[in-house]
Amino acid sequence: MDDRHISDRVEAVAAATPFQMLYDFYRLSGYERRRHEPGVLDFTFGDPHDPPSAEYVEILREALVPQHELWFAYNFGDPAAIRAATDSLREHLGLPFEPEDVHLTTGGFAAISAALKVVGDPGDEVVYSLPPWFLYEGLILEAGMVPVKVPIDRRTFDLDLEAIAEAITPRTRIVIVNSPNNPTGRISPPALLERLAALLDERSERHGRRIHLVSDEAYNRIVYDGTRFRSPVEFYPWSFVAYSYGKTLLSPGERIGYLAVPSTMPAPARAEIRSAVETVQITGGWLFPNASMQYALPRLERLRFDVPLFQRKRDVMVAALREIGYRVAVPDGTFYLFPESPLSDDAEFARLLDREGVLVLPGRMFETPGFFRISLTATMETIEASVPPFAAAFAAAGVG
Structure with a gap:
């Protein structure tokens, strides 16, 4: 036994x-x-x-006051919150997003987890660079997938595209990019992201299977010296944006974020992904933010780091x-x-x-x-x- x-x-x-x-x-x-x-x-x-x-606390307090009998009912995504997140995405990334492609999640954890499960099958490989955020490997293994780790350039902290290219196999389904990076603080430069996009297109064509990119952008509003953040999604439409408000609001225990797909991804693929994300969120244990956090989001979006x-x-x-x-x-x-x-x-x-x-x-x-x-x-x-x-x-x- x-x-x-x-x-x-x-x-x-x-x-x-x-x-x-x-x-x-x-x-x-x-x-x-x-x-x-x-x-x-x-x-x-x-x-x-x-x-x-005090303003942050007041916003949360007001969101807890019921305005009707269903205030605390199941909430797949409050329309005002989704609109606020969509408008913010357009503003900060300068890219087209539609509300139906923005899925509110319980922080960046759930956004990344959902993306892995939406496009990955057990045994598929996920490539990411070291140093990583702590829990990439755990999320990948929990999804039944295989983590494939590659080094960065330890001198510049940039992605090593040669190492990524060598790591990609016919089983590669996802590449994760974290920019600005935790822990190095490095923002991936546009020229490198263009080359990464070309690499992923070429390898997808070679292996006859689309490789998706998960762009972990929890810190995309925390940039210095007047730098303009450029998202990997700008260069590669087959991408997901995973975002967490816990960083910019300095409140990691209040769980709200989103998983978003740009409208530059072909429409048929986006239509499939919409229902798939919702399926993963429901069966994963209701990975939607608490209703009160959703009601607070339009005002929280106006707070600045x-x-x-x-x-x-x-x-x-x-x-x-x-x-x-x-x-x-x-x-x-x-x-x-x-x-x-x-x-x-x-x-x-x-x-x-x-x-x-x-x-x-x-x-x-x-x-x-x-x-x-x-x-x-x-x-x-x-x-x-x-x-x-x-x-x-x-x-x-x-x-x-």
Whole structure:
């Protein structure tokens, strides 16, 4: 008799390296206790460290007040919310989208998960670049698909198109692109995206099977230095946009986002995808946002991320780290830095920082040893207070 009570699929997800490291760090390392200790400076996750704005709280409060008897009924997608999201997509990406192709989801998680299951079958391959967001591998395995990982250019943090080309096989169904990238902050340049689109067209034709692109754009409104964000969808119509409001609103626990298909994708394909997305959302466990979040969305769309503040945080931290001796690239967007670790063992260096009262995530949690990630959602006061501990840890590493 087989006495196991866990499926092979779930065991595979739990054993995935990034998932296991994330779980161990969050649940088993003492992090939850450590981050609340007085004097500890937390730069780990993109959680808010400042109180939410009064306007944000008021919008949510008003959305909870029923206006009719069906206010909290099942909601496949509030029309006003979908219209607000569609208008925002058109404004920010400069691309045509139609409301019927914008599907509200419980954040970016659900958007990516739905896209995988809509076009992928068990055994299909999904190509993505390292360093990745933590949970790509887990989402792919949970969908019964096969993760295929490729490196980036560690000097520029750009996609390595040669590596992607080598990774594509007749089983490749999806390529995931994350721009602006978490954790590097790199925005993929237009010339590279044009070449990627040409590659995907050529390989789709060669293998007789369309490769889709999932564009993970959770940070597409958090860009610096006046940079214009260019979406991969602009260059490749066979794409999905996955977006989460949790980043720009600094509220990752309030789950709302969307999965969108541009109207540049041929109409017959879009028609098929519409009902397929809804099917996945229903059978996946009702992956639609709570009704109150949908009612709040038109007003939440008018709230703006404080880009100047976070650009100042970026500049202060980059300047301080470089003066100490760290090697760190200036990110184009997101609210992360991804400095090189002074020690080849980035986990050991993270422990050095911990002893100085500074919490960061080692690069191996992003399957990219030799780096570590800093989240700039920490307050400016925390950033300024962290400079001496960062200097002490660098000295303790014995570099230079």
